[in-house]
Amino acid sequence: MTILVTGGLGYIGSHTVVELLNSNFEVVIVDDLSNSERFILNNIEEITGKKPIFYPFDLKRKELLNQVFDAHQIDGCINFAAYKAVGESQEKPLDYYENNLFTLINILQEFKVRNISNFIFSSSCTVYGQADVQPIDESTPMKTPESSYGKTKQMGEEILKDFAEAHHRKVSLLRYFNPIGAHPSAKLGELPLGIPNNLVPYVTQTASGIREKLNIWGNDYPTEDGTAVRDYIYVVDLAKAHVQALQKLISSGEEKVIDIYNLGTGKGSSVLEVVQAYERANGVEVPYQICDRRAGDITIAYANANKAERELGWKADTPLEEALRTTWQWQKYLESREV
Numbered sequence: 001m002t003i004l005v006t007g008g009l010g011y012i013g014s015h016t017v018v019e020l021l022n023s024n025f026e027v028v029i030v031d032d033l034s035n036s037e038r039f040i041l042n043n044i045e046e047i048t049g050k051k052p053i054f055y056p057f058d059l060k061r062k063e064l065l066n067q068v069f070d071a072h073q074i075d076g077c078i079n080f081a082a083y084k085a086v087g088e089s090q091e092k093p094l095d096y097y098e099n100n101l102f103t104l105i106n107i108l109q110e111f112k113v114r115n116i117s118n119f120i121f122s123s124s125c126t127v128y129g130q131a132d133v134q135p136i137d138e139s140t141p142m143k144t145p146e147s148s149y150g151k152t153k154q155m156g157e158e159i160l161k162d163f164a165e166a167h168h169r170k171v172s173l174l175r176y177f178n179p180i181g182a183h184p185s186a187k188l189g190e191l192p193l194g195i196p197n198n199l200v201p202y203v204t205q206t207a208s209g210i211r212e213k214l215n216i217w218g219n220d221y222p223t224e225d226g227t228a229v230r231d232y233i234y235v236v237d238l239a240k241a242h243v244q245a246l247q248k249l250i251s252s253g254e255e256k257v258i259d260i261y262n263l264g265t266g267k268g269s270s271v272l273e274v275v276q277a278y279e280r281a282n283g284v285e286v287p288y289q290i291c292d293r294r295a296g297d298i299t300i301a302y303a304n305a306n307k308a309e310r311e312l313g314w315k316a317d318t319p320l321e322e323a324l325r326t327t328w329q330w331q332k333y334l335e336s337r338e339v
């Protein structure tokens, strides 16, 4: 079967392409390289011994997308392509709505006219906002997200539910918690662009001396050590969930399926716990200072991922320290490429 993977050279997409190829799917990647680099394609080939087909263009260009569907018998899509910087989405909301929603609709139009099913969407636990109860399961009520980025994820989910209902198609909405780590080969990982927003990339750059100190945004939260709590999920575990969600859609005898899964470990870790685990895992020091809270941050979010375990037979079981070790190895790899 041939799967279109949009954003397949990005962080989560590239790891998922590896898992798809290892599971004998044919892969067609469309990625405009707006947040990724071409060498990732070679590294995917080095890891798997297989070369995915790659088209470098912007998915907003309908005519090019149309040609891809003409050229390949596409059996499903995993749609990673999106802008994802929360802060930037507040400054450029129209760019976020345009990129994250028009691209989605363009692909779905092709699915509609060509009668294709099996669509997997990258959603986020940001759709829950600050949930009233932890852990968060799929029936936890959604709240209005703080950012335009978060709103594109909620809207994307609604578009897909309507699409599945109206056209009798199979879709899976995967709500990721906080993905971290890199491929064990150290050939794939998150590419740092400017000053990292996310915790683990910032910790990594601090440990390697690129940043002087980590700013811990607040230690006065109502948590055990006062720092905010998240559910950090290893990216390879997350990638595997996509293959399992896809296999479930493909093998379902139903005409219409709307699956929704939380993808997390079920365990919350505080910012300080992540810093300490990083130091232990990699034998490095991470200097930090406590700062004021970051605007828009929630106190705590961790998943109840039992539904994914029950229905997909999937569980994120890589320990935090192991995931953090791969991050450090990826950083060393990036540094070795620079010299």
Ligand SMILES: NC(=O)c1ccc[n+]([C@@H]2O[C@H](COP(=O)([O-])OP(=O)(O)OC[C@H]3O[C@@H](n4cnc5c(N)ncnc54)[C@H](O)[C@@H]3O)[C@@H](O)[C@H]2O)c1
Binding pocket: 006, 007, 008, 009, 010, 011, 012, 013, 030, 031, 032, 033, 034, 035, 036, 057, 058, 059, 060, 079, 080, 081, 082, 083, 084, 099, 103, 122, 123, 124, 125, 176, 177, 178, 179
């Ligand atoms: N990383 C996270 O913390 C996180 C958490 C929850 C959800 N998500 C979602 O998961 C998906 C993948 O995230 P990621 O961390 O791998 O991001 P990423 O930026 O590394 O990957 C996205 C890829 O899509 C490409 N892309 C963006 N717009 C495009 C367009 N118009 N046409 C073609 N290609 C385009 C980029 O070049 C990039 O390679 C995104 O939809 C993101 O919103 C990410």
Ligand SMILES: O=c1ccn([C@@H]2O[C@H](COP(=O)(O)OP(=O)(O)O[C@H]3O[C@H](CO)[C@H](O)[C@H](O)[C@H]3O)[C@@H](O)[C@H]2O)c(=O)[nH]1
Binding pocket: 084, 086, 124, 125, 126, 176, 177, 178, 197, 198, 199, 200, 202, 214, 215, 216, 217, 218, 228, 229, 230, 271, 294, 297, 301
């Ligand atoms: O330099 C930093 C960076 C982060 N943090 C703290 O670390 C925690 C995690 O922050 P991240 O920015 O890594 O992750 P968020 O949970 O804030 O947001 C991320 O995960 C969300 C889903 O939970 C969305 O998907 C969003 O796109 C993605 O950026 C937060 O308490 C944050 O305040 C710091 O203390 N210092």
